[in-house]
Amino acid sequence: MKSLSKREQLLATSMIAGFTMLTSAGIAQAQEQTEETTEVSQIVVTGSRIARQDYKSSSPIVTVDAQDIQATGSVTIDSLMNDLPQFTPSISSTSNNPSNGGQANLDLRSLTPKRTLVLVNGRRLVPSNSDGSADVNLIPAALIRNVETISGGASAAYGSDAIAGVANFILNDQFEGAQIDAQYGVTDRSDGTTQSYTMTVGGNFADDRGNAVISINRSTRDLIFNSAREFSAISGASGTTPMGSVVFDSTNLPDADVVRGYFGDSDLSLTGAFGFNNDGSIFSHAKALNFKPSDGIQYTGFYTPGSTYAFNTGALNYLSLPMERWNVYSSAKYTLNENVEFYGDALFNQYTASQELAATPAASTTGFRAPSTNPFIPADLKAFLDSRANPNSSFQLNKRFTDLGGRHAEYDYSVYQLTGGVRGQVPHSSWTYDLYAQYGRVSNIETQTGNVSRSAVQTLLDAADGGASICEGGFNPFGENAVSAECLNYIGRTSRTVTTVEQSVIEGTLQGKAFDLPAGEVLVAIGAQYRENGYEYASDPSLARINPKTPHLGADGLPDGGTIGGVEIAGFNAADSVNGSVNSIDLFGEALIPVLANLPFIQSLDLTLGYRYSDYSSIGGTQAYRADIDWEIVNGVRVRGGFNRAVRAPSIGELYSPAGVNFPAIGNASLTSGGGDPCDVTGMYRNGADKDKVRSLCLAQGISSAVIDTYTFENDQTNGWSGGNIDLEEETADTWSLGLVYQSQFQSPWFSRLSASLDYYSIEIENVISSISISDALSGCFNGTGENPNYDASNSYCQQFSRDPNNGNIIDAIENLDNLGVLKTSGVDLQVDWGIDLIDVGGPDWGTIGVNAVVGWLGSREDSVVAGGAMIDRMGTIADDFGNTFPEWKSLVSVSWAHGPFTATTRWRRVGEMTIYGSEDTLDATNYFDLSGSWNINDVVSVRGGVNNLLDQEPRTWNPGVQANTDPSTYDILGRRYFVGLTAKF
Known part of the structure; x- marks a missing residue:
């Protein structure tokens, strides 16, 4: 059994000690919300396979209902879920880069969406990604009755993927009548318009033995550009510009006196980038020396005299992704007799979304080798090149292709999921059964524009006439020079990829009373499941060609010292096609055992035991199990908690994805943080206590001794490779929980509707499927976490990347998946509900007041890059990538x-103070206030409206941020916005 730390023991003891205070206040359980599912009013509890008459959740659970969803004014459900403390906002409608193509994924406990299982009416929603995560955009919001969330391992009940917990969307499958719903929303900047229109029709038939319902919804969301908000208009600093730049080979540098004399700076580094002004002169990115702004370049906002020049890539990126969606859901059931009920449902979804990135950058390994004979080389650059030891050698040329426009991706989704089953009472017994089959399919066609053929550009550069004989005007990369339509057509590429995800499930369950004990009935549920997941990614041929680096040939046809290669396309990341499937057979059982009852201080004591054995075609057999207690001390006072062993099998993408190109961020060198290249002379590593050891390691890795003391790296990204691993094993997680719940027994109008729950949780995942990021590799290699004290170049972290022999820059970062480290998180959730009728407490007859508060405290959030490595606590920090927000x-x-x-609701959303990970800078706590209301005009028509972010609170910003100088999923980036809606029921 896992031992608790002193801090956790103290916390648990304090929770028990707090029992007296809770009972004196008359606090009640807030989660006692139920779902009627059978004729005998049995209740299905999310997180359990056993239906019971008395709803008692032995795990922490939080519930939101349809009114909560409507109060947000959003057309997607993730907006509300991400406001809850149990969820960490991840890639969403405001995530442009990276983007899931407009999908909305849920992330429980900051353990990533692939560890959060999404259910609809207790059955799996078809996944939309190769990692197994599901898109909650597919769920028909108009039919959602409530959403029940169990946080903590639930693999024993539901199988793989439920390590962080389960979000169960319960739909209204007993609808009668007709309903029309319309909603419109817009920001107070008159942008980001959202619209939603829904028609629902349903009713009983065959003398009320059957019911059918169909709901059709169309919803849209307009785009917003970064440039539309002041905080994001200048963002995404990049060293790759439309003017082009050269990075000289460290083994063939120009004469230092020539370069430094040109700029009048005796300390100027020769290893940085040198750009091209439109008048033919040269400017240095370092210190922005001799930079001459061009009227044609509208987004150069990062330039300030004396600072490193960078190009503003963010202005025309999307701040909010556009979407157009059609959603159709239908369900039907028919009761043949008390023993047989047939049921089925069908979900159809078609939607489009898009993503907009800055124009294609080609740099470093995706850049080019320009020959010294290129006819467009300006005179000032020619003087630099001629001063090199080998003046005839080619040189590294980087360029951003703004003439092709931004990189645009259009996503076209087609989704359906069909379910059919039979359930009922086992004849002549109290047992019930449920047998169903389900098939789901997600198809996504992605069309990309703005890509650049590197081989075509290289052909133009190598041509003696600069490519003029190939396309009109040729290609002049030295400055912001217009490129003819013929040349743009020659170098531009449009690609098309198709992703298909399929899921098939056959499941049968049987449940009922096994026998009686003195304390009550022993209820048992047993079942079996067959599941198969398939994934296919058909890459466009232009994206799939991943070529080895080859020597660049000079004018004489011989290698001139440079290399070309890596990928054929610059723009969107290249990846090869993949096709695979995984199936599993699961056997599971659960027992609810009443241990004691009707004793002093033991009104009831129940034990729930669960076990699941799964046999995967990929990894073989796994086991998950649980043991939970539910102790009702006296009427209304309960203690709950237990242990869960959860597992997650590797997904198809994690197993089979081939190595593809990516461009991970490493940040910028700084004296106060460990970002950027540790070998950069302007950074913390080269100026710290071990600077001499760092210098020696940089030399050992291949940085030339000629530039080691002036070496700088001015970009915040490098290139890398990431892919799957067929040797992956399952992740395992141990989840502990301990909770205190009280349901008021007071008759006082002040306290009769006061309720609350307090739950402690602890989750530890081992064998975590992850990759060593280039940031972690650099930190480990250069002893940032104390794991390479000898600064040994053969250290395992140092083997995760290489350096370009031409200039020493980091290249080929390896970020392949493996079973690596450990991930731990713990904390406390508090939920309080209270309500009064004003007239009952001596006030006027002006209605009812209700209060709901959900508060999350994060006690720890630790992880290690590899097993046995240093544990890093990130509690209270925010990082520069999605899903790493830990207030x-x-x-x-x-x-x-x-x-x-009439109803009116005000909401207070609060995100606590956080420190930017790797620095000492802090982002203040952020508070948002929303106001909404509704009016039932008559029995048919009701109207609603509201204002979100009433005070127009701007997001917290930092550079570079996750995206757009902030974290657009954690913080509200749209500003104040309004919505109105109408519902008509017939």
Whole structure:
């Protein structure tokens, strides 16, 4: 059994000690919300396979309902879920780079979406990605009755992927009548318009023995550019510009006196980038020396005199992704007799979304080798080149292709999921059964424009006439020079990829009373499941060609010292096609055992045991199990908790994805943080206590002694390779929980509707499937975490990347998946509900006041890059990539008022203070306030409206941020916005 730390023991003891205070306040369980599913009013509890008469959740659970969803004014469900402390906002509608193509994924406990299982009516939603994560955009919001979230391992009940927990979307499958719903929203900047229109029709048939319902929805969301908001208009600093630049080979540098004399700077490094002004002169990116702004380049906002020049890539990126969606859901059921009920449902979804990135950058390994004979070389650059030891050698040329426009990706999704089954009472017994089959398919066609053929550009550069004989005007990369339509057509590429995900499930369950004990009935559920997941990615031939680096040939046809290669396309990341499937057979069982009852201080004591054995075609057999207690001390006072062993089998993408190109961020060198290249002389590593050891390691890795003391790296990205691993094993997680719940027994109008729950959780995942990021590799290699004290170039972290022999820059970062480190998180959730009728407490007859508060405290969030490595606690920090946001405190508080046909609700969303990971800079706590209301005009028509982010609170910003100088999923980036809606029921 896992031992608790002193801090955790103290916390657990304090929770038990707090029992007296809770009971004196009359606090009640907030989650006692139920779903009626059978004629005998049995309740299905999310997280359990056993239906029971008395809803008792032995795991932490939080529930939101349809009114909560409507109050957000959003057309996608993830907006509300991400406000809850249990969820960490991840890649969403405001995530342009990276993007999941407009998908909305849920991330419980900051353990990533692939570890959060999404259910619809207790059954798996078809995944939309190779990692197994599901897109909640597919769920028909108009039919959602409530969403129940179990946080913590639930693999024993539901199988793989439920390491972080389960989000169960319960739909209304008993609809009668007709309903029309319309909603419109817009920001107070008059952009980001959202619209949603839904028609739902349903009713009983065959003397009420059957029911059928169909709901059709169309929703849209307009795009917003970064340039539309002041905080993001200048963002995405990049050293790759439309003017082009040269990075001289460290083994063939120009004469230092020539270069430094040209700029009048005796300390200027020769290893940085040198750009081309439109008048033919040269400017240095370092210190922006001799930079001459061009009227044609509108987005050069990072330039300030004396600072490193960088190009503003972010202005025309999307701040909010556009979407157009059609959603159709239908369900039907028919009761033949008390023993047989047939049921089925069908989900159809078609939607389009898009992504916009800055114009294609070609740099470093995706850049070019320009021959010294190119006819467009300006005179000033020619003087630099001629001063080299080998003046006839080619040189590294980097360029951003703004003439082709931005890199645009259009995503076209077609989704359906079909379910059919039979359930009922086993004849002549109290047992029930449920047998169903389900098939789901997601198809995504992605069309990309703005890609550049590197071989075509290289052909133009190598041509004696600069390519003029190939396309009109040829290609002049030295400055911002217009490129003819013929040449753009010659170098530009449009690609098309197709991703298909399929899921088939056959499952049968049987449940009922096994026998009686003195304390009550022993209920048992047993079942079996067959599941198969298939994944196919058909890459465009232009994207799939991944070529080895080859020597560049000079004018004499012989290698001139440079190399070309890596990939054929610059623009969107290249990846080869992949096709694979994984199937599993699961056997599972669960037992609810009443241990004691009707004793002093033991009103009831129940034990729930669960076990699942899964046999995967990929990894073989795995086991998951659970043991939970539910102890009702006296009426209304409960202690709950237990242990769960959860597993997650590697997904198809994690197993079979071939190595593809990526461009991971490493940040910028700084004296106060460990970002950028550790060998950069302007950074923390080269100026710290071990600077001499760092210098020696840089030399050992291949940086030339001629530039080691002036070496700089001015980009914040490098190139790398990432892919799957067929030797992956399953992840395992141990989840502990301990909770205190009280349901008020007071008759006082002040306390009769006061309720609360307090739950501690601890999750530890081992054998974590992850990759060593280039940032972690650099930190480990240069002893940032104490794991290479001898600064040994053969250290395993140092083997995760290489250096370009021409200039010493980091290249070929290897980020392939493996079973690596450990991930731990723990904390406390508090939920409080309270309500009063004003007239009952001596006030006027002005209706009812209700309060709901959900507060999350994060006690720890630790991880190690590899097993046995240093554990790093990231609690209270935010990092420069999605899903790495760990505020110590996060809360959502709602206050509602209802009187007759009128309701009004105000919400307070709070994200706590966070430190930017790797620095000492802090982002203040952020508070958002929302206001909404509704009016039931009559029995048919109701209207609603609201204002979100009432005070127009801007997001917290830092450079570079996750995206657009902020984290657009954690913080509200749209500003104040309004919505109105109408519902008509017939």
